[in-house]
Every structure is written in C-alpha cells, then in structure tokens.
Amino acid sequence: MKLSTKGRYGLRALIDLAQYSGEAPVSITSISDRQNISERYLEQLMSMLKKGDLVKSLRGAGGGYVLARDAADISVGDILRALEGSLDPVECSGLNPEEGCQIADSCVTKYVWQRINESINRTVDEIMLDQLVAESRKRGCQDAPDRNICKN
Template sequence: MKLSTKGRYGLRAVIDLALTSENEAVSISSIAARQSLSESYLEQLMGKLRKAGIVKSIRGAQGGYRLGRPPEEISVGDILRALEGDLDPVDCMALKHKEGGCVGQDACVTRYVWQKISDSINETVDGILLSTLLEESRQKAGCRQGTCDL
C-alpha cells in the first residue's frame, strides 16, 4: 500500500500544528513554510481534517488552526482515513461494505490475504497516537540540539 501526498503531507502538517499550537492558533502559511508545502494544497488538506474533527479553524486576526481533540485522542489512522479514505490494500476490500459486496467474495481465496493485510495496517495506524509522535519529535529535536545522551 502506498500513501499519497495527502496522507504524507497531512500527517506532517498535523504534527507541526500539534507542536506549535499549544498556546495560539497557527496559520496555514506558517505550517506551509516550516514543512515546505504549498499553501493552497495544505488548505485543501486542512479542510478534510476539519470535517473529520481532527483540527478546528479559528477566524479573525489571531485566527488559524488548532487541534480539534487532544493529541492522546487522535491516532495516525484517524488522520490518514480523513485524508485518504479507507486504507484497504486492494479495491475489492472496499466492496465488502457496499450492498452486494464483491461478486466473487465467497469463493475468493486471496481475500484472506487482503483481509490480513488490511487488519494489520489498520491495527498499526490506529495504535500510533499523535501524542506519541509529538514525544518522538521532541526527543529528536533535543538530540539535534545536543542535549540527548546516547
């Protein structure tokens, strides 16, 4: 499974937002500058994240974006699904949720493989919380500043 730029850039943007928005809302332009992303593309990603409740927008002179929930309540899976849709490795897995499902699902031997892969992906991304990524980021920043003991 390959994630598109939506998932990759969106995850970077949410981590950046979480690191910088503890005291005030953060502008799209500041996130875009720090992450070397297009402001217009980031605006689109933030719209999807806002609809999913992961971020919230604040209007006005001091406006921008903040997290919609505490980092302990946001998983990487939440972020990726908001941006990418379902994380199924093959298109036929998405059909299981639709009426009628996949035409050959009852006789499909490979379905077992796709289901196991899908379960592993979802378990992994749902098990990684934004708060964990923030802690990792802070530790790496400390090491870059020469304050970590290795």
C-alpha cells in the first residue's frame, strides 16, 4: 500500500491544525508556511477533510480552519480515508459475497488479503490525532534551543 501526497500532506496539515488551533482558527497560509505545502493544494485537502466532517471553516477577518471534533476523537484512519478512500491494499471479490467471485469457496488467499486489510485498518484506527500532536510537541522540544518554552 502506498499513500499519495493527499494522505501524507493532509495528515501533516491536520496535526498542524490540531497543534495550533487551540485559541483561534488557523489560516491556510500559516499551515502552508509551517508545513511547506502549497496553499492551493492545502485548499483542496481541506475541502476533502471538510466533506469528511473532520474540519470546519470559519469565514471573516479572523477566519480559518478548526477541527470539527476533539483531536482525541479523530483517528489517522479517519483522516486517511477522507483523503484516500479505502485503505485496503488488496481488493478481493472473494471477501464480498455480493461481488460474485467464481472461486471464493476454494480460494485460500482471500484470508491473507483479509488479514492484511484488517491489520492496516486496525493500526490506523488506533492512532489518534492528539497522540500525534503530543509526539510532535515532544520532538519539537528536543530540538528547541530553550527547552523551557516547551513545558506547556
């Protein structure tokens, strides 16, 4: 399975948004500057994340984006599925009886594909956005010249 830039950049953008949207909405420009992602591409990603009910946009002078839910309630799986669609690396019609696979009854490889699909989905669904924010802050503070600024 290989994620596109939509998934990779979108996840980075949402970590940034979760990290910086505590007091006010975050602008596309500020995310773009911190993450080195073009504003035009971020607009497309945010539109997809908005359709996935993961972010809200606020208009006006102090506008920008905020999370639609608490970061503890948003999984990496939620984010990646909003941007990439299904995360299953193997599409096997033998796993879906309504698709009518001709060899589903005798095919044993479908169990391999099922386990791989389940493993990937379980893994991304167990990692929550707030965990990534905490890890980002921890890693950022290790490199900070004055670690006292990172204690909050």
